[in-house]
Amino acid sequence: MKDRYDIIVVGGGPAGSTAARVAAENGASVLLLEKDREIGVPVRCAEAVGEKGIKKVVELRDEWIANKIEAIRLVAPNGSVVKVSHEDVGFVLDRKKFDYDLAEMAAIAGAEVVTKAYVYDLLKENGYIAGVRVKHLGEDFEIRAKVVLGADGVESRVGRWAGLKTSLNLKDIETCAQMTVTNLNIERQYCDFYFTDKGAPGGYLWVFPKNENTANIGLGISGNNGFKKTSLEYLKDFINEKFPEASVLTTVAGGVPCAPYMEKMVTNGLMLVGDAAHQANPISGGGIVLGMLAAKIAGRVAAEAVKANDVSENKLSEYQKEWDKVGGTGHRRAYRLKEAIYKFSDEDFDNIAESISKKPKEKHTIVNIFKTALIKHPKLIPDMLKVFMG
Numbered sequence: 001m002k003d004r005y006d007i008i009v010v011g012g013g014p015a016g017s018t019a020a021r022v023a024a025e026n027g028a029s030v031l032l033l034e035k036d037r038e039i040g041v042p043v044r045c046a047e048a049v050g051e052k053g054i055k056k057v058v059e060l061r062d063e064w065i066a067n068k069i070e071a072i073r074l075v076a077p078n079g080s081v082v083k084v085s086h087e088d089v090g091f092v093l094d095r096k097k098f099d100y101d102l103a104e105m106a107a108i109a110g111a112e113v114v115t116k117a118y119v120y121d122l123l124k125e126n127g128y129i130a131g132v133r134v135k136h137l138g139e140d141f142e143i144r145a146k147v148v149l150g151a152d153g154v155e156s157r158v159g160r161w162a163g164l165k166t167s168l169n170l171k172d173i174e175t176c177a178q179m180t181v182t183n184l185n186i187e188r189q190y191c192d193f194y195f196t197d198k199g200a201p202g203g204y205l206w207v208f209p210k211n212e213n214t215a216n217i218g219l220g221i222s223g224n225n226g227f228k229k230t231s232l233e234y235l236k237d238f239i240n241e242k243f244p245e246a247s248v249l250t251t252v253a254g255g256v257p258c259a260p261y262m263e264k265m266v267t268n269g270l271m272l273v274g275d276a277a278h279q280a281n282p283i284s285g286g287g288i289v290l291g292m293l294a295a296k297i298a299g300r301v302a303a304e305a306v307k308a309n310d311v312s313e314n315k316l317s318e319y320q321k322e323w324d325k326v327g328g329t330g331h332r333r334a335y336r337l338k339e340a341i342y343k344f345s346d347e348d349f350d351n352i353a354e355s356i357s358k359k360p361k362e363k364h365t366i367v368n369i370f371k372t373a374l375i376k377h378p379k380l381i382p383d384m385l386k387v388f389m390g
């Protein structure tokens with residue numbers, strides 16, 4: 001490590017590695033710091049992405065795809081299943097390989113990648129963030145940068161240290177538990193979503209197959225619902241009931257920000273991206289593609305700001321303005337929808353599934369499902385149409 005760079009990126013997840021790569025491609029000297037000893041480990045993710053989305057942010061490699069998904073199915077509390085007609089296929093990724101390769105791509109583009117590097121504070125100078133304090137292999141370093149890019153995930157502290165309002169309401173953090181389980185006999189072409197207020201209050205359960213024997217099975221519940229049972233207890237109950245034969249390969253827990261749009265993600269010399277900037281989709285909790293989409297903008301704007309010798313909040317907020325057009329407006333609408341749909345009871349979910357099942361199969365689209373779900377909230381239908389139809 002040198003003692004000075006144009007840009008320091010904190011966090012080697014998909015958002016951090018993408019921002020580092022793009023900043024380096026745009027001519028900046030870049031340092032990427034990751035606290036874990038290996039990029040991509042542990043995997044705290046169900047690993048699902050849509051094909052259209054992922055292709056917008058990176059050239060897809062076959063070795064990143066664990067399984068190709070042809071359709072999603074929604075399962076109501078009474079067990080009725082709605083197969084959703086949707087033209088976009090999806091993938092269950094091998095995220096360990098994916099994250100690792102994204103960091104490698106950043107390094108090949110010229111960024112210096114350092115693991116076992118725990119950033120514990122920011123340097124500040126004349127009202128600007130001016131670098132980081134980092135512990136690496138037992139030694140403390142002060143490293144200066146014109147821009148610090150915080151991509152340090154849902155538990156981000158970089159933003160807070162810089163004085164940005166990063167705190168989340170309990171109800172806007174999905175607390176997730178997931179097991180990768182095997183010894184199953186499942187249809188690998190379907191990702192299943194179980195909506196049930198009793199089994200996953202304020203969230204949903206998922207079964208995302210990696211192949212016909214193995215799947216990521218998990219759930220997220222909204223943070224203010226974790227008092228009766230923990231997310232892990234809900235998950236164990238679900239797996240014992242639905243897949244009693246399953247053998248557990250791994251268990252992970254983690255949070256996802258399913259939160260309102262973050263009004264300010266930049267300040268003098270600092271930008272936030274990915275989960276650190278609460279960019280995950282508030283309804284699904286999916287944050288890989290959205291974080292990378294924002295990171296592409298952030299990496300470029302940061303490099304341009306360095307070139308222009310202007311890293312003021314005003315200049316860096318070009319990133320936020322661009323992000324607002326690409327993802328921000330959709331995020332606001334999706335959050336309003338989330339507020340409505342995660343209040344449904346099991347009876348509501350059963351009724352929605354029943355109404356949809358009566359329609360011809362080609363009408364089992366996401367838009368029609370939401371239209372049915374929002375029948376009592378007609379004011380939200382225009383938001384929903386914009387979220388799902390652009």
Ligand SMILES: Cc1cc2nc3c(=O)[nH]c(=O)nc-3n(C[C@H](O)[C@H](O)[C@H](O)COP(=O)(O)OP(=O)(O)OC[C@H]3O[C@@H](n4cnc5c(N)ncnc54)[C@H](O)[C@@H]3O)c2cc1C
Nearest residue numbers: 011013014015035046047048119153254274275286287288
């Ligand atoms: C159980 C679960 C299932 C999920 N399933 C999906 C899914 O199917 N599809 C989807 O799109 N999204 C999913 N998500 C969300 C997705 O994982 C995140 O949105 C995505 O990882 C965000 O990427 P990121 O780069 O912003 O942050 P992260 O991937 O969290 O990366 C942040 C990195 O920063 C590092 N770091 C943190 N603090 C420091 C520090 N002080 N110094 C140095 N390094 C630091 C961390 O070690 C980490 O590597 C899921 C999340 C969970 C918890």
